[in-house]
Amino acid sequence: MLFDIDIRKTLQAGSRSFALNLQLQSSSQRIVIYGPSGAGKSLTLKAVAGLLRPEHGHIRLNGRTLFDQRAGVNLAPQARQVGYLFQDYALFPHLDVRQNIAFGLSRGWLNPRTGVRHDAVEYWLRAFGLETMAHQLPDELSGGQRQRVALARAIVARPRALLLDEPFAALDLSLRHTMRRELSDLQQHLQIPIVLITHDPQDVEIFGDHVFQLRDGRLDAQETAACHLPASEALACGNTTICR
C-alpha cells in the first residue's frame, strides 16, 4: 500500500471546533483529494507532512511509518522525506531563487548562503528554465516562475512523495493549463507519488487516478466516485472509485 492514512484530530478555534476523521488507503501514484472549502483538505496534507499532529491513528507511506500514535512514532517533517507545495507557494521573500530552492536541501532552519552551489539545485534551475533568474527575488518573478521555484524546492531533495495544495489556484487560465501539463509530465518522469488537493474538476480529470471526496472532515461516501470515465470503465472499490 503506497498511502495508508487513518487519522483523527479535533481543532478548536474559539467556540468552533472541527473534527478530521479520515481513512484513506491507496496504491495509486496520483491521488486527488477534492472537496469544498473548509472540508479538511489542507489539514490532511499537513498531517502527512508532519506539520499537524493527529490525536489518534497512523500514517504510512509505502510501508514506512511516519506517524503511529499507539507505537509512539512521530517523525519530524524533515525526516519524513515528503515534498510540500503550499497553496501560496510560501517562498522566502528575502532569499533569491537559487537560495529558495537550496532551502529544500537544508536540514535546519539556517538560510542557504547567497551564491550557494549544489548539483541538485543547478539541475532543477536548468530543468525549470530558471537559470537566468537564479539571483532574483520571488517578487521579481511571474506567477508561473514562482510556482516552478516552489516545485523545485519541494522536489530538490528527491522526496518519497509530493503533496500539492491547490498548485494551480493562483495562476491564470492559460498558465494553469501549461503548468498542469508540466506537472503531469514531471510526475510521470520521476514516478513520484503525488497527493493533490483541489476544487477544480480539471485537476481531478488529469491527476485523479484515485479520487477522494472530502466533506466536513470525512470522506464523502456518496460522492467519492469523482471518476470521469463511464461506469463500465471505472472500478468501484468501497467508498472510492478507481479510474482505469
Ligand SMILES: Nc1ncnc2c1ncn2[C@@H]1O[C@H](COP(=O)(O)OP(=O)(O)OP(=O)(O)O)[C@@H](O)[C@H]1O
Ligand atoms: N489551526 C486551526 N485551529 C482551528 N481550526 C482550524 C485550524 N486550521 C484549520 N482549521 C479549521 O479546519 C477546517 C478545515 O480547514 P482546511 O484548511 O483543512 O480546509 P480546506 O479543505 O483545505 O479548505 P480550502 O479549500 O478553503 O483551503 C476549517 O473549518 C478551518 O477553519
